[in-house]
Amino acid sequence: MNKVTKGIMITVFSAVMGLQGHVNSTCAAFSDTVGHWAGDSIEAAVKLGYVDGYPDGSFRPDATISRAEFMAITARALQLPVKPAAGDNWYVPYLEASKKAGVYDDDFKDGTWNEPIPRQDMAKIAVRASGWKLDQPVDYNQWMWEATKAGLIHGVAPGDIAPEGKTTRAQSITVLNRILDVKSGKKLETDKYAISEAEIFWHKTNVFTMLPEYFLGAYKYNGRRVNTDNMKYTGSNGYCEVEKYVVIDMDDPHDPNRSLIKDNMRWLYSDIQGVYTNRTDTPTASYALLSVNHLVADLLEKPNAFFTCGVFVSNQIELKSNEARQQGKPYMLHNFSEYVEENEAYMSGKIPNMTAGKHDFRYISGQLLPKGDIAIEEVDRLYLSNKSAGGLGQNEVRRIYDSSVNYDLKR
Numbered sequence: 044m045n046k047v048t049k050g051i052m053i054t055v056f057s058a059v060m061g062l063q064g065h066v067n068s069t070c071a072a073f074s075d076t077v078g079h080w081a082g083d084s085i086e087a088a089v090k091l092g093y094v095d096g097y098p099d100g101s102f103r104p105d106a107t108i109s110r111a112e113f114m115a116i117t118a119r120a121l122q123l124p125v126k127p128a129a130g131d132n133w134y135v136p137y138l139e140a141s142k143k144a145g146v147y148d149d150d151f152k153d154g155t156w157n158e159p160i161p162r163q164d165m166a167k168i169a170v171r172a173s174g175w176k177l178d179q180p181v182d183y184n185q186w187m188w189e190a191t192k193a194g195l196i197h198g199v200a201p202g203d204i205a206p207e208g209k210t211t212r213a214q215s216i217t218v219l220n221r222i223l224d225v226k227s228g229k230k231l232e233t234d235k236y237a238i239s240e241a242e243i244f245w246h247k248t249n250v251f252t253m254l255p256e257y258f259l260g261a262y263k264y265n266g267r268r269v270n271t272d273n274m275k276y277t278g279s280n281g282y283c284e285v286e287k288y289v290v291i292d293m294d295d296p297h298d299p300n301r302s303l304i305k306d307n308m309r310w311l312y313s314d315i316q317g318v319y320t321n322r323t324d325t326p327t328a329s330y331a332l333l334s335v336n337h338l339v340a341d342l343l344e345k346p347n348a349f350f351t352c353g354v355f356v357s358n359q360i361e362l363k364s365n366e367a368r369q370q371g372k373p374y375m376l377h378n379f380s381e382y383v384e385e386n387e388a389y390m391s392g393k394i395p396n397m398t399a400g401k402h403d404f405r406y407i408s409g410q411l412l413p414k415g416d417i418a419i420e421e422v423d424r425l426y427l428s429n430k431s432a433g434g435l436g437q438n439e440v441r442r443i444y445d446s447s448v449n450y451d452l453k454r
Contacts, residue, residue: 073102081213088216091223093119104213107159110151113215114141117172120219121146132156146172159209166190166206169218173225179266188241188252194231195221202236202299206244236299243287247271250427250444253290254330254412256453257425261446269427269444276350278435281340281402283350288427288443291331293411303333303407309382309389310411315368321382326411329373333409338394341401346434348392351408352443355428362415373413380408392430416450424448 073096076082081104088094093116096102108116111134118125123140134156141147146168167186170177175193187206190196195218199205221231235252242249246269250258261267275284291300309321334352354360354376361375368374378389386395391408427443 074100076102076104079104079213081217084217084220085213087220088120091120093219094216102212104216105211107209108212108215109157110160110164111137111156113160113165113168113210114138114147116215117141117146117168117219120223121172141168160215161206162196162204162208162210162214163187163206165210165215165218166196169195169222172219173222175225178263182245184245188238188245191234191238191241193225194233195225196237196241197234198237198240201297202240204237204240204244206241239290239300243289247274247285248288248427248444249290250288253292256450257412257448258444258446259452260449261444263452267445270442273429273441273443274352276429276432276435276437276441278340278432278437280342281338281435283336283338283340283432283435285350285352285429286335286337286405288352289333289335291333293326293329293331294414300333303335304331305381305407307381307384308379308407310373311378311389312371312373314371321387326373326377326379328367328415329377329411329413331379331409332412333379333407336406336408338402338404338406340435342397342399342434344399346394346397348431348433349394350432350435350437351392351430352427353391353408353410353430354412354425360412360417360425362413362417364415367413367415373411375413377411379411381406417448 072082073085076085079085085094085102085104089096115134115137118137118140121144123137123144123146125136125140128136138147142149148171150164150167163184163186166189167183170186170189170193173193173195175189177189181189184206187196187204191204196204199208224231239249239252242252248269250269251262274288275282289300289303291298291303295301304325309323310326311319312322313319332354336349336351338349359375362368365374378391380389380391382389383395388395389408390406394404394406397404424445424447426445429441429443431437431440
């Protein structure tokens with residue numbers, strides 16, 4: 044090993060040793076962890092003996108941690124048998140031990156070991172390290188969903204999981220402590236907003252998380268996936284896509300996705316006498332199913348339709364009970380979209396006032412799904428599909444996801 048390489052290795056190894064317990068492990072407070080959000084987790088980790096602070100009395104909780112460092116402390120936390128390093132790369136024995144234990148599976152490229160580990164990579168390692176058994180192959184972006192469902196990963200803010208963000212030392216310690224809790228039989232608390240956002244990160248929608256009784260069954264029992272390819276249509280003169288399809292609990296005022304509900308949104312209601320009104324009040328006792336759409340096109344003429352996503356069924360969904368209708372609440376699939384007052388029109392497959400020419404335009408369309416049991420003897424199948432982007436030359440309807448009603452899966 045030449046002097047330059049040796050110097051680099053000593054520097055890296057010293058950084059890891061700052062996490063491996065070579066300072067006083069009785070854990071008086073570090074100079075920079077008092078009042079820190081992860082202070083208790085850091086103290087617990089030091090008492091367990093798999094980490095410690097630096098000789099200057101600091102822990103540096105907000106500093107990033109590299110892939111190599113994270114794998115090293117994971118192996119130490121799990122008490123994996125690690126052989127002495129035989130070559131220049133000090134972290135190889137930790138990888139070998141982790142691979143043998145099923146925690147690591149050649150996940151990272153050579154040359155990236157000293158780079159900060161992204162949170163989604165931490166999530167992947169965390170799920171494996173916790174011993175969770177997954178029934179089906181996992182997509183790369185799905186690991187964050189699995190980790191949040193298990194309670195291993197929480198959001199850095201409500202509805203913000205920062206999957207590509209750099210992992211800090213404090214975050215890594217917190218997650219490792221949760222892994223040890225799971226392995227000791229404890230049940231972890233979960234962050235419902237993080238789970239929802241993690242599913243959107245995975246496949247552009249949170250229908251499994253928010254409406255499992257309607258949408259999870261086909262994935263859970265049949266392995267059916269959301270076809271995100273069918274959430275975009277490209278024609279010769281542009282494209283139109285559903286950037287995401289988001290379910291919002293209208294009875295949860297803190298749902299971070301409520302920011303998608305614009306002031307100009309209306310919902311179409313038919314009262315007990317069958318009189319239709321475009322209501323401006325905020326609906327309750329329902330879920331908003333919103334298609335966030337983006338159009339980029341050069342149109343030769345006024346378009347007749349554009350791409351949106353929605354729930355479609357062979358029969359109209361209605362609640363078994365008529366009580367909601369009598370109370371003026373959502374009782375069926377109601378139109379719930381941005382509304383153009385001068386045209387008295389919803390942006391639901393069509394965009395009022397759009398003319399020929401170039402456009403780069405975003406709009407939100409959607410529906411309200413009432414809470415309560417629907418008449419499953421008439422409607423036992425639900426599916427997500429698009430409305431044809433006729434202005435781009437699309438004539439067929441593309442199916443995005445098929446599912447069936449299963450109330451045993453209700454949250």
